[in-house]
Amino acid sequence: MASGRAPAQPAAGRPGRSRRVSITLLVVMAVAIACTVMASMSAAAIVGSTSCSRDPALLNVAVSTDLAPAIQQIARVFNGEDHSVGGRCAQVQVTEEDSATAAGQIDGQQAQPGLPPVDAWIPDSSLWVDVARSYPLGAQAVQPTGLNVAESPLMLAMSASAAAATQAFAVTPGWNLLLPASVGGPPASLGLRVELPDPQQSATGLATLVEMSRLLGNSPAARASFAKFVFSAQTTTDFGNPISLAAFVASAGPPANEHPVTVTSEQAVLAYDRANPGQPLAARYPIGAVSPLGSPKLDYPFVLTTASPLELAAARMFEKALQQGYAASVIRYDGFRSADGVGDSSPRSFGLSAQPIQPAVTPTSSEAQTTLQAWQKLGVGSRDLTLIDASAAMDTPDGNGSQTLEQALTQASALGLSLFPDTTNMGLWEFSADLTGTKPYRQLVSVGPLPAELGLITRRQQLQQIIETLQPTQAPAGLYGSILAAYQQMQASYRPEFANAVLVLTAGIDNAPGDISAATLLARLRAITNPDRKVEIVAIMFGNAGNFTALQQVASATGGGAYEITDPTQILKVFFEAISQRLCNPGCSAP
Template identity: 30%
Template sequence: MAIVVVLAGSYYGYQQLSDHKCTGSIQLNVAAATEIAPAVSSAAQRWVQDGANVNGTCVAVNVQAMLPATVASAVAREHKVTLTGLPAAPADAAVPDVWIADSSTWLLRLKSEAPGFTPTDLKPLAQSPIVVGMPEPVAQTIGWPDKKLGWKDLLGLLTTNTQIRTGTTDPIRDATGLSGLLALGQAAGAGDKAQALKVGALRALAQGASNLKPDLLQKFPQSADPNDIATSLSAAPLSEADVVSYNAQKPPVPLVALYMEPSPPPLDYPYAVMPEIEITKSSAAEALRSQLQSSSFKDALATAGLRAADGSVGTGFAKPVGAPAASPAVTAAANSAGSAAAGLDASTLSQALGSWAAITLPGRVLAVFDVSGSMAEPVPTAGGATRAKVTQGAATQGLALFDDKWAVGTWLFSTDMDGTKPYKEIVPISPLASRRTDLQNAIAKIVPKKDGNTGLYDTVLAAYKNVEDTWQPGKINTVLLFTDGKNDNPEGIKQATLIAQLKKLNNPKRPVRLVIIGIGNEVDRNELQTITSATPAGGVFIAEDPAKIGEIFLEAIANRTGAQG
């Protein structure tokens, strides 16, 4: 996650700047994804040499090649939020004035966690389609180049073909991996069978996952030996530029770029001017943007294996076999702000990342389910199934998604569940590897208690204490509470007592995440947000349509800071 390299400190030639009669200095700091940084740096250097200035004030441009995940962590740190799976940014990773990430999905993820993050411009500078990279001999065995494959075909290969070894870059840290994950999820469709298919595909991808792109590429065959090819990586979602760059090194086994159908949104390299920068820097950023429209910049992109924003290519582009020309749809998208996130929203990203996190990130969660009488209410959008039944379905799907590295416990709550206690432990937090069957059986006990009320405050406090008392390092320790109502327990503690106790329990060395999922429109959003705001991490997620509780559950798993939605 460290800074890769400083490409250019274009503080070049102040004696030249004086020849152009500009005075003073505006220092513009630009962080760019590693593959596009050389082209941006060259354009900036030419501009400086030609006397870059804004209203007579000289402009110096410093372009750094930085991993998008590193910049995202730095932005998150500035806004006091976190993104799932990303470690803290290095101390020397500062937020730039302009950020050119490889995908606008980074911006969408940050906006969902930090509403105050409002960068401007956002129009794409370049484009690279998402493909599936595959060693040429392997591609030939599945009919390349004559046979056209779809993401559903790849989904089948992932789950049935034992000869195909698949991998991906971590979707939490890499936009290419995220695009592939979204495409596979869309191909799987909806329903129980689709969910099982998706889980199988994600587990197959996770076995060959890498945090960084260079590590993933090293898993492809390093010799033409048939045994090496058979035991190396067979397929992975990549960008077209990744394939071009890989093949430019003349490897013993070149990669083929499979252009899958339907085509997922490409990497789009949005030009994001950071919020709250000085107005002089904002003007300099706008002036630099105009320098990145020339034919020489387009040719520099081609050298890096990148297309222009409209999908066309400059001189020297090494087009892979079967590569399409720019499509009208892509060209239209290039004129909008953030084409890689076009048609996506934060919840879609969160659901995909939540699925991945459940499979790959170790965690401990105490799942606490409301069984008050109102959970017997039917849900029209779920065929009349009760709220409890819908919750059972979401819990079953979630449990199937969690990897054996997780530890899970189950409580139920209403009123008078265990003597006068409003809660009852069904299964203590236990490793899924040994107690998955017990936890599956516990889900069937999410049955409404006739005339039961909602002992919310006492339950939250007891659950929080339980997770903190059993806290384990190296894992996300979470209370995940589902409720469809407000606190209704005259014999229990008051809200002020709960808030005071939660604040007293806060221990930075043993952080516990408190997440509350509200079911239906009878919950009190303010009440739930008041509770979670007393803890250092967590949030409130509302499934106004209880039929969508499964989607909300995945969002809750993905979002580390919490969301109010």
């Protein structure tokens, strides 16, 4: 079954958002550098090897990097058969191109100088066709033919050593293997590290995200669980070839001895196993308790993207060639299944042939788009002004008999700060009464990037130090006036590339003489709220003496939420519930 050709190598994809990136990525990125040069060389070789040398009708086919070697072989045979169209010789030129990159080229979202125009396209998944057609230029250019050239189901994969150490595959796993323990995943003691191919760059990652969304559902609690999954997973490039999978496996060995788990295609698993017969991957087809769940598949559709009658005629000829038995045999020889789902047999030592496979229901374009948008919303960096209550109300017992509200707030704030990634911008105010002249609030740390240096320490470290040393005053609380000032500050300095918010940590009591009322605050917020400069208020109330109803109304007026906590560790739950509000459509309920 081994083809003897060098495995296809990944190209750089469409620019994505900044996320935590696995160390494995540093190794994988090195593979991508020579891709464009290799693609152009292989394309030129195909054309140059034919007898048609004068003014051919040239069809440029952009093909997913994993399938490109097989399609190149089919194109060589096609080019040698002297096909003609409009009195000219029809020739096929195959360009290896990462599917996300090709989609950006076709839909106009990412120009690719130096690459030839795409006349026909074979991405690794129909999901990319939906993405391209969601833009006006793509909707005009992309013409599906209904032909799928190949198939490759997706699998959960680990190194053999990690699978043996954790027994994660002792029974056939479901998608819950990728979840954190707190929302139904395996015990944290297993030490699994989920490496998720970036859904903005990888159909494998996007299909995985769809399955996770289906598994969790769409309730308020499910949105919080989905946010926990997104924040717990490490974003990587696609593990779609033996080189990238070798880097993945290496991270499970000494000295790290980690337990990474990822999702990759059956074809990539077979290619890796053939290259490493003495140490095959541990890989399983995921199953699901309900019918939509199971193993999604990469389906490699053949799509037309040219309006030229001559090139369309050549594309139709090549489409017929792709449906011939020879083409199916070449595709299966490279480890793919042909379009009818049939694959060549694999060695028993690989452990794939005896496994049951439960096909997942193919996602609709709207389901995939909604899921991808959820990922993008959760990935937007946050810009937060934290408003901490330093009034006398915080010096009262927390109700649990062990500490004051201020001590509980300090513990909760330290835990909460650790959850914010370095992409966060954050600042800190405290409030009680008359802290800055007659103003009830004062700035302790300006809003800015958490990792930025402020003197000898970072902003994150400065926030941590201040939080740990905050002491309540004996003054009353000017809560509502401070909230309004913080909201106006964040609205005036609004940054559209962030999710902008005011985080209020308070006992919920407003008793400062001369401060505005809750009703006045609500009226002012409703008057100045601007959907084009959206700033959410997220209020967290400690104890039970405050006016929680008023905080709920204030937060709701800005699209935010209010939460009561009686234990500092509840801040973890609040964090994910609050951030999952980004997934709400207008009017959806808070967790």
